[in-house]
Amino acid sequence: MVDKSLELFDCGHRACGGCGPAMLARLMLKGAGEDTIVVASTGCMEVFSTPYPETAWKVPWIHSLFENAAAVASGIEASLKHNNRTEKVICICGDGATFDIGMLCISGAFERGHDITYICYDNEAYMNTGIQRSGATPYDASTTTSPAGRLSTGNNRPKKDLPQILNAHGASYVATASVAYPMDVMKKVEKAVNTPGACYLQVHCPCSTGWGFDGSKTIEIGKQAIESGLWVNYEMENGELVRAKKVRRVPVDDYLKAQKRFRHLFKPQPNTEEIAKIQAIADANAEKYGIDIKLD
Amino acid sequence: MMQIMEGSHAIAEAARLCRPEVVSAYPITPQTHIVERLADFVADGDLNAEYICVESELSALSVCLGSSAAGSRVYSATSSQGLMLMAEVVFNVAGMRQPIVMSIANRALGAPLSIWNDQQDSISLRDAGWFQVYGEDVQEMTDLHFIAYRAAEQHNVLLPGFVCFDGFILSHTYEPVDIPSQEEIDAYLPPYVPYNKLDAKAPLSMGMYATPDYYHEFRYELDEAMTRSADVISAAGKEFAEMFGRDYSGHIENYRMDDADVAFIAMGSLCGTVKDAIDEMRADGIKAGLVKIRTYRPFPAKEIAQALAGVPKVAVLEKNISLGSAMKGAVGPEVKDAVTGTGIDVYSYVVGLGGRDIRKKDIRAIAALAEKGVGNTFYGLRTEVL
Amino acid sequence: MALRIGCAAAPGKARDNKTGSWRVFKPEVDMEKCILCGTCILACPETAVSEVDGTITFDLDYCKGCGVCAAECPREAIAMIQEEK
Numbered sequence: 112m113v114d115k116s117l118e119l120f121d122c123g124h125r126a127c128g129g130c131g132p133a134m135l136a137r138l139m140l141k142g143a144g145e146d147t148i149v150v151a152s153t154g155c156m157e158v159f160s161t162p163y164p165e166t167a168w169k170v171p172w173i174h175s176l177f178e179n180a181a182a183v184a185s186g187i188e189a190s191l192k193h194n195n196r197t198e199k200v201i202c203i204c205g206d207g208a209t210f211d212i213g214m215l216c217i218s219g220a221f222e223r224g225h226d227i228t229y230i231c232y233d234n235e236a237y238m239n240t241g242i243q244r245s246g247a248t249p250y251d252a253s254t255t256t257s258p259a260g261r262l263s264t265g266n267n268r269p270k271k272d273l274p275q276i277l278n279a280h281g282a283s284y285v286a287t288a289s290v291a292y293p294m295d296v297m298k299k300v301e302k303a304v305n306t307p308g309a310c311y312l313q314v315h316c317p318c319s320t321g322w323g324f325d326g327s328k329t330i331e332i333g334k335q336a337i338e339s340g341l342w343v344n345y346e347m348e349n350g351e352l353v354r355a356k357k358v359r360r361v362p363v364d365d366y367l368k369a370q371k372r373f374r375h376l377f378k379p380q381p382n383t384e385e386i387a388k389i390q391a392i393a394d395a396n397a398e399k400y401g402i403d404i405k406l407d
Numbered sequence: 408m409m410q411i412m413e414g415s416h417a418i419a420e421a422a423r424l425c426r427p428e429v430v431s432a433y434p435i436t437p438q439t440h441i442v443e444r445l446a447d448f449v450a451d452g453d454l455n456a457e458y459i460c461v462e463s464e465l466s467a468l469s470v471c472l473g474s475s476a477a478g479s480r481v482y483s484a485t486s487s488q489g490l491m492l493m494a495e496v497v498f499n500v501a502g503m504r505q506p507i508v509m510s511i512a513n514r515a516l517g518a519p520l521s522i523w524n525d526q527q528d529s530i531s532l533r534d535a536g537w538f539q540v541y542g543e544d545v546q547e548m549t550d551l552h553f554i555a556y557r558a559a560e561q562h563n564v565l566l567p568g569f570v571c572f573d574g575f576i577l578s579h580t581y582e583p584v585d586i587p588s589q590e591e592i593d594a595y596l597p598p599y600v601p602y603n604k605l606d607a608k609a610p611l612s613m614g615m616y617a618t619p620d621y622y623h624e625f626r627y628e629l630d631e632a633m634t635r636s637a638d639v640i641s642a643a644g645k646e647f648a649e650m651f652g653r654d655y656s657g658h659i660e661n662y663r664m665d666d667a668d669v670a671f672i673a674m675g676s677l678c679g680t681v682k683d684a685i686d687e688m689r690a691d692g693i694k695a696g697l698v699k700i701r702t703y704r705p706f707p708a709k710e711i712a713q714a715l716a717g718v719p720k721v722a723v724l725e726k727n728i729s730l731g732s733a734m735k736g737a738v739g740p741e742v743k744d745a746v747t748g749t750g751i752d753v754y755s756y757v758v759g760l761g762g763r764d765i766r767k768k769d770i771r772a773i774a775a776l777a778e779k780g781v782g783n784t785f786y787g788l789r790t791e792v793l
Numbered sequence: 794m795a796l797r798i799g800c801a802a803a804p805g806k807a808r809d810n811k812t813g814s815w816r817v818f819k820p821e822v823d824m825e826k827c828i829l830c831g832t833c834i835l836a837c838p839e840t841a842v843s844e845v846d847g848t849i850t851f852d853l854d855y856c857k858g859c860g861v862c863a864a865e866c867p868r869e870a871i872a873m874i875q876e877e878k
Contacts, residue, residue, distance in 0.1 A: 165806040179496065
């Protein structure tokens with residue numbers, strides 16, 4: 112059992128007030144412990160935590176490029192294995208680095224089955240460069256490269272199901288979590304780092320700046336995402352779904368209305384057709400993961 | 408032990424003898440025989456290393472970076488398209504000051520696709536911060552690997568290095584080669600002691616980002632390390648010469664330069680052909696000589712200036728093209744700069760791109776062109792297809 | 794101070810950056826309402842909330858005033874007060 116009272120992510124980092132990924136950085140290190148090596152990709156977390164010489168990381172940490180964290184981690188793991196070292200190797204990368212530019216490296220690392228834990232802080236867009244669309248951007252979200260406009264209702268593709276893709280690679284443990292439930296995050300991180308083989312953890316990290324809500328509401332928005340069914344917290348072990356968080360589901364509208372990135376769906380009138388499509392996504396999630404609490 | 412061996416296999420032996428803990432390379436013609444032989448070594452227990460079958464060259468060098476940062480000596484090899492695919496990582500490794508040694512089986516760059524030899528690939532990355540050495544024959548290219556590791560890992564250098572050799576011409580040719588024993592290499596090359604290391608016992612953040620207040624100075628320090636590497640590579644070569652009797656301590660090597668009227672500049676296997684051509688020309692009364700460049704980065708400007716002193720015409724044989732540059736080749740301008748103000752005429756000749764054969768008569772023809780003051784041009788175009 | 798090659802640094806210097814200067818609103822806790830559940834301590838993105846001798850304490854050198862602690866407190870024991878500057 113790792114000592115969860117340890118604070119391994121220092122004060123003085125430059126994240127926005129209320130930053131979801133900053134919450135995750137702290138929680139992740141609490142779940143993993145001191146005997147950890149962190150591999151970061153270029154992105155919000157890397158930038159707000161390591162402007163030379165001010166590093167907020169109290170564990171060994173390395174950043175190479177945007178796309179290659181999984182490959183760098185593979186190399187670290189190989190060296191540690193060769194030398195019988197005990198440190199755990201964790202990648203911490205945004206959704207941009209994970210879903211898009213890093214697909215090559217993450218696929219290779221998982222196919223080879225390195226003993227690493229890959230944590231994706233999913234704020235659903237390329238936030239560090241100014242809120243551009245990624246493969247993790249949800250349907251109809253407005254970003255700077257998928258903006259809502261006269262001819263557009265925002266991002267016109269569904270969110271890529273990366274957990275399932277990595278599950279198909281034979282990952283021993285694949286789970287989703289949210290900074291809205293910090294104890295769950297720590298528990299899943301601890302489980303992942305102690306599960307041999309390649310493990311993937313996708314953590315929903317609401318971004319006040321990118322999604323358009325007040326920084327104090329990060330956890331509230333995270334809970335709304337889960338209650339709407341648009342985000343599901345679940346665990347898969349060796350290919351099987353073993354647990355999914357059940358909710359008393361509410362319609363997606365309140366979650367969407369609470370964020371500027373979806374507000375175009377309600378102006379000047381509610382775009383019932385598009386909202387229905389998003390509702391359908393939530394309904395499909397509910398069906399697939401069995402999240403609805405059934406009151407007989 | 409002296410053996411007749413395929414060039415690739417000799418390199419695999421060299422890599423094995425350097426005791427890398429991690430081997431991470433993506434197969435690409437004409438490097439494949441190196442990585443295949445290394446895989447055999449690992450499978451048979453002749454090399455105790457983690458052999459990572461990466462999914463691309465980008466990952467190959469990234470894996471090396473991770474292993475090196477964690478404290479392991481690593482080995483990789485690539486060529487041409489692979490080197491370009493990993494180009495981002497190449498710059499990154501130098502900036503991260505990881506002393507990775509990588510074999511480059513020099514091969515032309517597409518488009519059009521070509522698997523055959525020229526030196527465009529490694530020369531294209533001359534600005535990246537890796538030192539670059541070029542082997543003329545199988546023995547030299549093999550030995551340069553030991554010297555490369557020895558130099559790279561010095562704490563006053565900590566730069567990665569390319570060991571370059573002409574693809575197919577050297578990689579796939581069988582030549583007699585003396586492979587040192589493990590004991591001998593262990594005596595020459597001590598275990599790797601990292602400077603920065605990922606270690607939970609002494610946490611460090613590596614690869615932070617640098618604002619304009621710092622970036623300029625980080626790059627300056629990289630350049631200083633490159634400058635220091637010249638003497639360190641030489642010293643490593645001298646130590647090698649003392650132990651093994653083969654002297655690679657010179658960044659250049661002169662061949663019949665003493666009273667030369669025309670000097671060739673060349674790198675790699677082409678030097679062999681040039682030396683034969685020079686012998687023929689000398690026999691015919693043409694006073695030709697060769698300045699072979701062994702160390703291309705850092706560029707041995709001082710040594711070249713000394714070698715070319717008093718030589719009226721210099722013909723730089725370029726197995727590369729710097730498209731859009733006035734001299735057409737990449738090496739020529741730096742040679743010209745080395746002799747600036749001396750009145751020596753330096754001409755570049757683009758030869759042998761994409762594996763086009765260069766024969767002794769071509770060398771002689773180029774000498775004649777230089778004599779006439781015709782240069783900075785392609786040599787040997789097949790005009791019938793133009 | 795001389796550069797560390799490889800753009801590397803040991804832990805500690807982030808603390809030189811006192812992010813408390815970003816603040817517009819400052820958290821204040823009513824310990825009568827507080828049940829010491831620890832939610833605020835765990836939720837803070839700045840590690841600026843701790844329990845000291847049974848009292849919830851805010852590290853005002855680093856607190857950015859984001860208000861997550863106040864928003865998440867199950868007893869509404871934390872209020873965000875606009876600071877006089």
